[in-house]
Every structure is written in C-alpha cells, then in structure tokens.
Amino acid sequence: MRLKVALIFFLVGFLAVIIKLFTIQVLDREQYLITAEKQRTSSTEIPAERGRLFSSGGILVTNEESYLVFANPQLIEDPKVAAKTIASILLEDTRFFSYNPVPKGVENPREYLSARLEELLEKENRQWVALARKIPVKLMRKLEEQKILGLSFDPDPRRFYPEGRLAAPVLGFVASDADGRNKGYNGLEGYYDGDLRGKSGKSNREYSQKGVPILMGDSSLLSAQNGADLYLTIDRGVQSILERKIKEGVKRYGAKSGSFVVLEPWTGRVLAMGNYPSFDPGDFSPFIPPGGNTQENKREFRNLTIAVSYEPGSIMKPVTIASALDSEEISTSWTFMDDGPLRIGASTINTWDGKHWGKQGLTQLLQKSNNVGAAEVALATGRETLRSYFLNFGFGSQLGIDLEGEEVGLVKELGNWRKIDLATAGFGQGIAITPIQMAAAYAALANGGILMKPYVVDKIVGRNGREVNFSPQSIRRVISPKTAKVVGELLRSAVSGGESIILRKTRYRIGGKTGTAQIPVGGRYDPNKSNVTFVGFPFKDRSFVMIIRLEEPSTSTFSATTVVPLWVEAFEEIAPLFGIMPDK
Amino acid sequence: MSKKIFVVLFFLIVLAQVVVVNSLIVKGRETQELLAEKKLLQSRLLELENEAARASSLESIRGQAEKLGMKPGKLQYLPPVPVALAPQQ
Numbered sequence: 001m002r003l004k005v006a007l008i009f010f011l012v013g014f015l016a017v018i019i020k021l022f023t024i025q026v027l028d029r030e031q032y033l034i035t036a037e038k039q040r041t042s043s044t045e046i047p048a049e050r051g052r053l054f055s056s057g058g059i060l061v062t063n064e065e066s067y068l069v070f071a072n073p074q075l076i077e078d079p080k081v082a083a084k085t086i087a088s089i090l091l092e093d094t095r096f097f098s099y100n101p102v103p104k105g106v107e108n109p110r111e112y113l114s115a116r117l118e119e120l121l122e123k124e125n126r127q128w129v130a131l132a133r134k135i136p137v138k139l140m141r142k143l144e145e146q147k148i149l150g151l152s153f154d155p156d157p158r159r160f161y162p163e164g165r166l167a168a169p170v171l172g173f174v175a176s177d178a179d180g181r182n183k184g185y186n187g188l189e190g191y192y193d194g195d196l197r198g199k200s201g202k203s204n205r206e207y208s209q210k211g212v213p214i215l216m217g218d219s220s221l222l223s224a225q226n227g228a229d230l231y232l233t234i235d236r237g238v239q240s241i242l243e244r245k246i247k248e249g250v251k252r253y254g255a256k257s258g259s260f261v262v263l264e265p266w267t268g269r270v271l272a273m274g275n276y277p278s279f280d281p282g283d284f285s286p287f288i289p290p291g292g293n294t295q296e297n298k299r300e301f302r303n304l305t306i307a308v309s310y311e312p313g314s315i316m317k318p319v320t321i322a323s324a325l326d327s328e329e330i331s332t333s334w335t336f337m338d339d340g341p342l343r344i345g346a347s348t349i350n351t352w353d354g355k356h357w358g359k360q361g362l363t364q365l366l367q368k369s370n371n372v373g374a375a376e377v378a379l380a381t382g383r384e385t386l387r388s389y390f391l392n393f394g395f396g397s398q399l400g401i402d403l404e405g406e407e408v409g410l411v412k413e414l415g416n417w418r419k420i421d422l423a424t425a426g427f428g429q430g431i432a433i434t435p436i437q438m439a440a441a442y443a444a445l446a447n448g449g450i451l452m453k454p455y456v457v458d459k460i461v462g463r464n465g466r467e468v469n470f471s472p473q474s475i476r477r478v479i480s481p482k483t484a485k486v487v488g489e490l491l492r493s494a495v496s497g498g499e500s501i502i503l504r505k506t507r508y509r510i511g512g513k514t515g516t517a518q519i520p521v522g523g524r525y526d527p528n529k530s531n532v533t534f535v536g537f538p539f540k541d542r543s544f545v546m547i548i549r550l551e552e553p554s555t556s557t558f559s560a561t562t563v564v565p566l567w568v569e570a571f572e573e574i575a576p577l578f579g580i581m582p583d584k
Numbered sequence: 585m586s587k588k589i590f591v592v593l594f595f596l597i598v599l600a601q602v603v604v605v606n607s608l609i610v611k612g613r614e615t616q617e618l619l620a621e622k623k624l625l626q627s628r629l630l631e632l633e634n635e636a637a638r639a640s641s642l643e644s645i646r647g648q649a650e651k652l653g654m655k656p657g658k659l660q661y662l663p664p665v666p667v668a669l670a671p672q673q
Contacts, residue, residue: 059637065627137627162637214612240642 040206041218047155048198051227053171053188055163057236061171061281064160065137067153070130071121075150079121082148087114089142090132097285098175099134099158133176134158161282167239169303170232170273170456172404173281187303188230188456190404195460198227226463233269233458238262241573246548247276249566254554258566259304261435262546262574265443265537267472268452270401271544273436275304305439306401309409309432310531310551313517314352316428317374318494319441321362322487323389324381326449326479332486335361336376344420349375352516366494369514371427378426383417386425392478393441394451395433399475401454409433428517435533439547441478442535445491446511446542449484451475492539500560506568507582508575512536514559519552532559534567543578546571 024032053061069086076082090096090113097109106112120129133156135143140153159174172187184193201224206214246258259275279299302308324330338357341350351371357364365373378386390396396411410432412421424430436454444451453473460468479487491511495503500514515533518525535547548570553562575581638644 057642058640062634062637063630064634065630137631160634160637162634162641164641164643166642208609208612214608236642 040208040214041204042207044203044205045154046201046203046222046224047157048200048224049157049226050159050174050182050198051192051196052229054229054231055167055234055236055239056232058163060161060163060167060232060234060236062160062162063157066134066156066158067137067140068130068156069132069135069140069143070128070152070154071148072127072150072152073121073123073129074127076121077149079118082151083114083118083121085146085148086131086143086151087117089139089146090135092142093136093139095134095158095283095285096132098283100132101285133180159282161280163236165278165280166236166243167234167274168278168281169275169300169305170234170270170403171281173279173284173301175284184404186301186405187403188232191402192230192457192460196227196230198463199225201225228460228462230457231459231461232456233264233271234273234456235262235271235577237577238574239272239274241577242272242570243274243276243278245566245570245573246274249548249550249563250276253550253556253562253566255550255562256552257300257304258548258550259308259435260546260548260570261305261439262544263436263439263443263454265447265452265542265545268440268443268454269458269472270454270456273303273305273456275300303403303405305435306403307405307407307434309407309434310549311431311517311520312428312433312438312533313515313531314369314371314374314427315438315513315515315533315535316431316433317366317369317377317426318445318487318491318513319390319393320374320377320381320386320426321365321490322445322479322483323386323393324377325486326483327381327385327389329381329385330377332362334377334380335359336365336373338370338372342372342375342423344375344423347420349423362490363493363497366490366513367497368499369494374427375423376426378422379419381426383422384414386422387411387414387417389478390425390431392451392476393444394437394475395431395441399437399440399454401436402457406436407434409437428515435547435549438533438535439545442512442537442547443545444478445484445487446537446545447484448481449477449479451478488539491536495536500564502560502565502568506572507584508571508580509539509584510536510571511539512567514564516557516559518557528557530557532557532563534559534563536567536571538571538575538578538580540583541578541580543580544574546574 049063052059052063069090073079087110091110102109102112117131120131123129143151144153170187172185172189174182174184174189177183182197184190184196189196202222203220205219208214242260242262246260249255250258257275257277260272261270262272263270277298277300279301284301325332336359338351338360340356341348349371352369356372357368357370360368360370360373364370365377381389390411395409398406398408412430417425421430440451440454451474453475455470455473457470459470488511491513492509495510495512498504498514503510503512512535515531515535517531517533518527519529519531520526521529529552531549531551532553533547533549535545537545546567548563548567550563550566556562
C-alpha cells in the first residue's frame with residue numbers, strides 16, 4: 001500500500017514537471033525566447049553624423065564627440081553625493097545650458113541642476129534616467145574616473161564651430177525638438193534640416209553574462225546614414241572682413257544693430273551675409289551672459305538681412321526711376337521744377353535739407369537725393385505701373401532664398417495707394433523691404449535687368465559621393481538692358497557727383513545710393529531715429545553688390561556721416577579679394 | 585583495448601571542446617578590446633580633425649599673426665607703368 005502511494009506521489013510529481021515543461025517549452029515558447037534574447041543580446045543605436053557645412057575657404061560647421069549621460073537609480077549608492085559630483089563636472093561645460101535647458105522662471109540654473117539630478121537619482125522604481133545631453137568627451141572621461149556605479153554614457157554628437165561666430169545668422173543652430181532629437185533652427189540648419197540630419201542605424205549583438213561579445217553569436221548591423229554636407233557660396237574672407245567692419249560700425253556710430261549682404265549680381269550667389277549683434281551658434285541658451293544684457297552681450301538669433309523689414313528711404317529712388325524709364329512714362333531727358341515743397345492734399349513733401357534747386361534732371365535728382373523729384377517721378381509713373389514694377393523687383397514677396405525665416409516685407413494693396421502713398425513710395429516711404437530684397441533689386445540694376453534668386457548653397461554632397469549642384473536661377477527680367485544701363489550710369493553719377501565727400505574721394509568708381517529713412521513712431525516720423533543704408537557696386541566689374549544698413553545710429557541720423565564711410569572702408573578692404581583695382 | 589581507445593577519445597573530445605571554448609572566449613575578449621581601441625582612435629581622429637579645423641580658422645590665424653608681431657596693413661596700389669616708359673637701368 002505504501003509503495004502504491006509513493007508511486008502515485010512520484011507519478012503526480014513527474015506529471016506536474018512534464019506539464020510545466022510543456023507550458024514553458026511549447027505554450028510560452030515565444031515569450032521565453034524574447035526574454036532570453038533580451039538577456040544575451042544588446043541593441044545599440046548608432047547616431048547618424050549630421051552633415052557638415054563648408055565655406056569657400058574652409059569648414060564652418062562640423063561635429064564633435066559628446067555623450068548622453070544616464071543612470072540606473074537602483075544602482076546609485078548615495079544619490080545626494082552622486083548628484084553633487086556629477087553637477088560640478090557637468091557645469092564645467094560652457095555650453096551645458098544650451099543643450100540642457102532649464103524651465104522658465106528658474107533664477108539659479110546651477111542650483112536647479114544639482115537639485116534636479118538628486119531628484120532623478122532618487123527614483124528607485126526606475127532603471128533608466130537621462131541626466132544630461134551632449135556632454136563633451138573630456139567631461140565624460142572625467143565622470144568615468146569618478147567610478148559612480150550605475151552611471152553610463154551613450155554617444156550623442158554635437159555641433160562644433162571652428163570659425164566661432166562667423167556667419168552665425170546664415171548657419172542657424174541645432175537644438176532639440178520636443179522628442180529630444182536634434183533639429184536645426186533658422187538659417188541653413190533649419191532650411192536643410194532634412195538633408196543634414198541623416199538616419200541613425202542600429203547594432204544588435206550577443207554578449208556573454210560578463211558583457212563580452214560572443215564571437216560565434218548572432219549579430220546584425222544596420223549602418224547609420226550620415227547627413228549630407230553643404231558647400232556654401234559664402235566667401236570666408238569677405239564674410240570675415242564684413243563682420244569685423246559691421247561690429248566696428250555699430251560701435252562707432254552707436255547703432256542698435258547693423259547688417260550686410262554681398263551678392264554676386266550675375267548669379268545671385270550670396271558671398272557674405274550677417275549682422276551685429278549676432279550670436280554664438282554653439283551657445284544658444286536663453287540666459288543672459290555674465291556681465292548683463294549689454295550691447296556686447298546682446299544676442300540676436302534672427303538673420304536681420306532676411307527676417308526684418310523696414311522702410312528703405314532714398315535707396316528706393318533708383319528703383320522708382322528704373323520703373324518709370326522702363327515703362328516709358330518718362331524719358332532720360334525728363335526734368336522737373338524744384339521750386340518748393342510739393343503739396344498733395346493736406347500733406348507736404350519736402351527735400352531732406354529744405355533746399356530747392358529749380359529745374360532738375362534725373363542725374364541731379366539722385367545726386368541731391370531729391371524727395372520732390374522722386375515723388376514727381378512716381379506720380380508720372382502711376383500707381384498701377386509703379387506697384388507692379390515694385391512687385392517685379394521682388395518687394396512684397398519672398399525671393400525664395402534657401403534660408404529659414406525669410407520675411408516678405410510690405411507693398412500695399414492697390415486699393416490703399418492714394419496719391420500721397422504713390423508719391424512717398426517713390427522715395428521709399430510707406431513700403432517695407434528686407435536688405436536681401438534691396439540687394440537683389442540693385443543686382444538686377446547692375447546685371448542688365450534680371451532679378452536673380454539669391455542662394456547660399458552651391459552644392460549638397462551625400463556621404464555616398466552623390467552630388468546635387470545648384471545653378472543660378474533667374475526669377476524674371478524686370479527692366480530692359482537699356483534701362484539698366486541708364487540707371488547704372490545714374491548711380492555712378494550719384495556717387496561721383498553726390499554730396500558725400502568720402503564717396504567722391506574714393507579711388508574706385510562706384511555706382512550706388514544712400515538712404516536715410518526716419519522711423520515712424522506713434523504715427524509720425526521721429527526726426528531723431530533713422531535707418532541708414534548704402535547699397536552699391538563696383539561700376540566697372542560689377543562683381544558684387546553690397547548693402548550695409550545701420551539701425552538707429554546715435555552719433556548722426558544721416559547716412560552720409562555713418563553708413564557711407566563704413567561702406568567705403570568695407571569696399572576698399574574687400575575689393576582686392578575680387579581683384580578690383582582703383583580705377584579713377 | 586577498444587575500451588581504452590574509447591576512454592582516450594572521450595577525453596580528447598572533452599579537451600578539444602575546452603580548448604575551442606577557451607579560444608573563443610579569448611578571441612571574444614580580444615574583439616572587445618579591438619573595438620574599444622577602434623572607438624578610441626576614431627574619437628582621437630575626430631578630435632584631431634577638429635583641432636586642425638580650429639587651427640586653420642581665420643580667428644586663429646589672426647591670433648597667431650598678432651603673436652608674431654604682424655599688423656594689418658593698408659594695400660597700396662602702384663599704377664602700372666608701360667614697359668616702354670619704364671626707367672632705363
């Protein structure tokens with residue numbers, strides 16, 4: 001009897017074991033296979049290298065090794081001590097808060113970081129917490145040396161700028177999107193984000209219990225597809241000179257800001273573009289730098305040559321004249337009688353200095369920058385014609401430059417063009433333009449009448465060697481070659497016979513025009529605030545058109561004593577780079 | 585006799601297995617070390633590339649030139665003189 005009981009007991013036992021084995025090996029097979037796979041294989045994301053940016057003279061943007069710092073709070077022995085140690089090392093990175101922003105309203109980011117790290121490391125119910133992004137390799141090694149159990153690192157490359165701030169408004173910057181992934185903002189980084197970012201890869205490999213890779217084990221590799229490189233039209237030498245000059249100019253004339261564009265008129269290639277104040281593309285944290293928000297420390301993240309529009313003032317006069325001549329509403333022998341202010345309804349249009357010169361032609365109009373004359377030309381042209389020429393010159397719409405953040409400016413609807421609006425538009429009031437639009441319009445005057453699409457990227461080269469080349473694109477013919485020739489000559493005489501001594505004294509033959517535009521404040525033009533601009537080109541070679549604008553200079557409100565000397569200095573420095581010799 | 589051969593063969597097989605497994609482990613470790621070295625060299629290469637880029641930047645060249653005592657100069661153009669009118673030696 002006892003033997004039978006023992007036998008039954010063993011049989012039941014064996015049956016239970018068999019059922020359990022059946023459950024594990026047959027019924028729950030898939031689940032256990034997955035668990036085993038997870039235990040012995042490790043999957044690693046291989047981040048794609050973001051594409052680099054090259055100027056004509058060298059590399060502007062590349063990548064540097066940096067790491068994501070993460071931890072397993074269950075393995076951290078003393079969260080408070082660990083947090084303090086980690087925070088002190090992380091804060092050695094001057095760019096830390098750019099990649100690891102703190103919530104708005106935090107007054108002391110350093111203290112916040114320490115407290116936040118401690119809070120994260122105390123989360124014992126979690127096995128993975130991200131502590132910091134894009135920590136440079138040197139600091140990662142320093143953290144490794146601390147031998148903090150539970151602290152690990154994953155590659156998370158970040159941008160590196162060998163030329164520092166050079167061309168920052170053109171480049172834009174790279175930060176994180178809502179999902180924590182790299183994303184380009186503004187400029188080229190924003191516009192070409194899809195080409196630059198590439199596709200990350202994945203590596204799966206079998207490891208032993210001690211973490212050693214098993215040689216005969218299964219492995220699979222999906223390589224990362226690195227982002228494409230951009231080769232820019234930007235000339236490093238010209239860009240560098242202009243950045244230095246604009247900074248000098250803003251300081252010398254006490255301006256709020258300064259901006260410049262150098263454009264190749266025949267092609268639309270942008271050779272230099274920028275503004276001051278600007279920003280460091282490697283440090284875009286919203287915190288005010290040590291020393292306060294001074295002029296030196298002020299950061300401007302926009303590209304002021306494409307993203308900000310303003311009333312251009314007298315630099316519009318040659319465009320008005322070109323429109324009138326091309327539409328044959330006036331001829332080259334056209335004259336007007338400047339015998340006093342022009343009255344239109346309740347409004348009065350006067351010359352900038354209140355002087356009047358009697359019978360005047362187009363040459364004198366530009367040389368004296370006569371508002372009355374420009375208003376007369378506009379009135380002779382008519383609102384429909386003038387407006388349509390303005391639109392054709394590219395005002396009031398995007399030119400389609402390959403940069404993120406292009407503004408359209410303002411050309412009023414036809415119904416809003418009263419007689420006074422037409423007259424003032426003739427000398428650049430009641431219309432808003434961006435510096436790039438005006439540079440493109442002058443490029444059309446310089447190249448024989450064709451509006452070219454400005455562009456910054458010459459070619460995109462994939463890491464597989466595939467190239468996409470961009471060639472110059474004409475948007476439309478705006479004026480005839482004959483009109484362009486006449487206006488070009490008028491621009492030359494505006495410089496050589498104009499009122500600026502500095503322009504007359506230069507040893508180069510230049511075509512160009514000054515613009516002083518008072519700034520409207522509370523419905524009236526403030527006589528103490530102005531935007532001053534000069535746009536011009538070397539008359540013979542026409543190898544570039546350069547526009548420089550200063551916003552609200554405080555030493556003088558006139559362009560002749562502010563932006564003109566700055567423009568001439570910049571011109572004389574960059575002319576040799578184009579092989580342009582003094583020609584007068 | 586055949587029993588002895590069987591025992592010897594059995595031990596040889598066991599030994600061979602130990603040797604193979606051991607060598608696989610060693611090779612695995614070597615692979616891991618080589619991968620780590622490759623990573624380190626790649627990292628160093630990137631660092632050197634970036635250093636080279638920084639050293640050839642205009643800012644760096646300007647700094648070096650200033651250290652060497654160079655100063656920005658103003659270009660002076662000499663008007664071209666026709667060969668026929670050049671002063672005779």
